[in-house]
Amino acid sequence: MHREFKDRGLTVLAINIQEDKAHVAGWVREKKLSFQVLLDPQGTVTAAYQVTGTPTVFIVSREGKLVGKATGTKGWMTDKGKALLETLLAP
Secondary structure: OOOHHHHOOOOEEEEOOOOHHHHHHHHHHHHHOOEEEEEEOOHHHHHOOOOOOOOOOEOOOOOOOOEEEEEEOOOOOOEEEEEEEHHHOOO
């Protein structure tokens, strides 16, 4: 998703919950991720955003407003998911 839409303004930030840096770095390399992965070793961000399951996705507009939240695996790269991203990324 990031690779396909990054040039249109999509930013993806992943926040890893309570795993050590070396473990996360190895996983990022193995998966060849193209987006930034941040660490939340104490669970501070997780608690602040009331994350109750993973993955949790927050969709934030260009203006910084929360426009959506999804918990669990979703079909972001299905036709329907891509249409949503296209709409959100429209100028």
